[in-house]
Amino acid sequence: MKIALIGNANCGKTTLFNLLTKSNEATGNRAGVTFGTKEAPLKSKKYTAEIVDLPGIYSLTSQKAEEKAALDYLSRGDCDVIVDIIDASNLSRGLFLTLQLIREFPHVAVALNMMDEAERDGTKIDIAGLSEKLGVPVFPISAAKKRGIDELISSLFERIPESAAEKGDFPESALASLALQIASESAVYSRLLGKNTDRIDRLICKKYIGIPLFFAVMLATFYLSFSWLGEIAERYFSIGLDKLASELIALFSRFGASVFMLEFIENGICRGIAAVLSFLPQTAVLFFILELFEESGYTARASFVMDGAMRKFGLSGKAFIPALLGFGCTVPAIMSTQTLDISERRRAVYSLAFIPCSARFPIVIAISSAFFPKRAALIAFSLYLAGIFAFVLSCLLFSGKGGTAPDVVYELPRFRMPNGRNVFRSVKSKILQFATRSGSIVFLSSALIYILCSLDTHFRYTASAGESLLCAISGFGSFILKPLGLDDYRISAALISGFFAKESIVSTMSVLFGEGFRTALSPAAAYTFAVLCMTYTPCAATVAAARAELGKKDAFFMILRTFAISFLLSFVVYTLSLLLL
Numbered sequence: 001m002k003i004a005l006i007g008n009a010n011c012g013k014t015t016l017f018n019l020l021t022k023s024n025e026a027t028g029n030r031a032g033v034t035f036g037t038k039e040a041p042l043k044s045k046k047y048t049a050e051i052v053d054l055p056g057i058y059s060l061t062s063q064k065a066e067e068k069a070a071l072d073y074l075s076r077g078d079c080d081v082i083v084d085i086i087d088a089s090n091l092s093r094g095l096f097l098t099l100q101l102i103r104e105f106p107h108v109a110v111a112l113n114m115m116d117e118a119e120r121d122g123t124k125i126d127i128a129g130l131s132e133k134l135g136v137p138v139f140p141i142s143a144a145k146k147r148g149i150d151e152l153i154s155s156l157f158e159r160i161p162e163s164a165a166e167k168g169d170f171p172e173s174a175l176a177s178l179a180l181q182i183a184s185e186s187a188v189y190s191r192l193l194g195k196n197t198d199r200i201d202r203l204i205c206k207k208y209i210g211i212p213l214f215f216a217v218m219l220a221t222f223y224l225s226f227s228w229l230g231e232i233a234e235r236y237f238s239i240g241l242d243k244l245a246s247e248l249i250a251l252f253s254r255f256g257a258s259v260f261m262l263e264f265i266e267n268g269i270c271r272g273i274a275a276v277l278s279f280l281p282q283t284a285v286l287f288f289i290l291e292l293f294e295e296s297g298y299t300a301r302a303s304f305v306m307d308g309a310m311r312k313f314g315l316s317g318k319a320f321i322p323a324l325l326g327f328g329c330t331v332p333a334i335m336s337t338q339t340l341d342i343s344e345r346r347r348a349v350y351s352l353a354f355i356p357c358s359a360r361f362p363i364v365i366a367i368s369s370a371f372f373p374k375r376a377a378l379i380a381f382s383l384y385l386a387g388i389f390a391f392v393l394s395c396l397l398f399s400g401k402g403g404t405a406p407d408v409v410y411e412l413p414r415f416r417m418p419n420g421r422n423v424f425r426s427v428k429s430k431i432l433q434f435a436t437r438s439g440s441i442v443f444l445s446s447a448l449i450y451i452l453c454s455l456d457t458h459f460r461y462t463a464s465a466g467e468s469l470l471c472a473i474s475g476f477g478s479f480i481l482k483p484l485g486l487d488d489y490r491i492s493a494a495l496i497s498g499f500f501a502k503e504s505i506v507s508t509m510s511v512l513f514g515e516g517f518r519t520a521l522s523p524a525a526a527y528t529f530a531v532l533c534m535t536y537t538p539c540a541a542t543v544a545a546a547r548a549e550l551g552k553k554d555a556f557f558m559i560l561r562t563f564a565i566s567f568l569l570s571f572v573v574y575t576l577s578l579l580l581l
Contacts, residue, residue: 001049002078003042003156006070006101007085008094009056010413012113014038015422016085016143017053020153024429025053026332027422036335037069047157052079058093060100061172069338074105081156085111088118088125088140089414092183095134099175102136109137111152116142117416123187130186144419197415201301205412210305217293222384223377225286237281245270269446273507283361283434287427290327294426295418299324304410313395316340319348323391326355328430330542334549346554347398349546353538353562354390356383358434359502360534366506367530370518383530390535390569394561445497445504449511452493470512484532484567484574485525498533500540505533524577531573535566 005013014027021040038053054070062071074082082105086094091112102108112118112125131138137155141148204210249266257265293299303320310320319340326333333352337345356364368379452470456462459469470493477492486492490512497504513520521529537559538546547555 001047001080001157002052003049004052004054004073004079004082005085006054006074006082006097007056007113008058008087008097009411011056011085011087011094012143013056013085014053016111016113016141016149017051018425019143019146019149020044020051024425026426036338037073042153044153047153049157058097059172060097060104081107081109083109083111083152083156085113088112088115089121089123091125091187092180095179095183096172096176098134098136099179102134109139109152109156110134112138112140113143115140116145116147117414125187130182133182133186144422200415201412205301205305207305207308210301211309214302214305217298218384219377219381221286221289222381224289225282225377225380241274241277245274264447264450269443269450273443273446274510277435280431280435282365283358284427284431286361287328287358287430288423290324291423291426292418295416295423297413297415300410300413304412307410313392314347314398315344315395319344322348322352323355326352326357328358330355330357330538331545334542334545337549346550347395349550349554350398350558350561351391351394353542353546353558354387354394354535354565356387356534357502358430359539360387362503362506363530363533366509366517367526371521371523371526379527383534386531386569386573387534390565393569394565397561397565445500446507446511449493449497449508453512481532484528484570485522486529486532488520490520491529495532495536498539499537502533502539524574527577528570528574532566532570535562535569537563537566 005017007013014025017023017038017040018025018027020042022043023038023040025038036055040051042049042051052073054073055067057067057070059067060071060074073079082101084094084098084101086098098108098110110131112127112130115125118125125140127138127140139148139152139155141152143149204213245266248270249262252265253262293302299321302324303318306320307316307318310316319337322333322336322340325336330352333355334349337348337352340348364380364383365376368376368383372379449470452473453468454461455469456464456467457469457472462468471489474489474492474496477496478487478489481487481492481495490509493512494505494508497508509517543555543559546558
């Protein structure tokens, strides 16, 4: 049996999908979180089924790119039952799609989600009357509170009666009027509903308040991540990592490991992995705060507020969501551009590589903490602004005089208290992904860097780093980076390793420089190096994602564009830094 979950954007489909399948798909209090079809088996001891989560749609006749995946799936007729999920606090909006579904498909059930919020707001819905008017079963549920889920599932495995609604094409205006009529006859809403949210929105959605507020909020986020919560957590976490590394080396020593093997474990593996994982607490704090913004509904409002600014360089505020996703990982950010028109999509994909992803976060922490300890949060914030500036510059260069962005209708979700379970699940997933990715890739890159540094060009052991194979490989890169004050071959080697995974940059620097990292670079060179790391050629996974979305040619030009813009920006930064630092 195959069950499809469908409904308007931000009605709780993916929350229900995660609950039914024990999956970990991204959720959020905004439209457009789900941008592709997701399938997973139902986790139940009594029933067997395949659950399909479809992107949010508003109409079966929509021509929007973001709704294409859902419409294509429905047109194939692969599902046995369609569960139409409706936000109980906005019945009339959801019923328009419902009326279309019951006239096109035989087996449809309606799940009124977020009933807990509707009841708290004083909304009263006649469930039996609504079911009778629609001619399909209606189930009141709350996916966030796990209410009514068992009744919904058990009823779906009974025979869902075929809808008695008249089939055929109906004017959309007639269906819209009918949806309003049914909603008004089936629900009574509190007069105070939405008034407090409207007052807040009228204040923070004004551009002269909303834009400064957004940057103030982000600056506070970096302060908490770097200078307070993150710093305290990192201190204790680093002590634990050092102790674990010492125990591991002692264990190998007791088993009679050679001196070279012990040095390889200590300097090649433990030092590299610890250099990245030691920043895990600060990364967790950043993920936690950003997830609170997502769950509360602030992210959607930030997108709306930034629309005017984004249009000045050829993108709509709708592209602000992929940009925000890029702070986590550029790969899903590129995938989420499927919701954009093709011209805007190409512009966005080319430019998203400049958005500093979470893999670059350890670089920010390492540079700001080592060279600018008293101004770490401010330096970190400026490095992220450098990435954003490169993003804007790329958009402007790509679109000539700024280009034109398509008109967009924004839907602001209601403000919600963040769901603790959703926040914890999302942060845990991102941290585990970060740690697993860092642990595996950094292990390999650290080991490889140490081996290349220990062998000469004739593959014989050498204690002289200047005669090593790594020095020979990185020599050309050092020549290119000389105008930036970064002519040390170890810098070039770190940047090369960063193409495979940005986390590898910190581990490579730790392996090659050891404790001498702070004295190896001047403050100007260190800041320039950080800017270069934040903006240069994206990792291999990002290039592969761009190739999948746009093709080989565009992916290749993206590599060239990012490096060229990054090099020019870094040169300007280095020149100014020599004067200021």
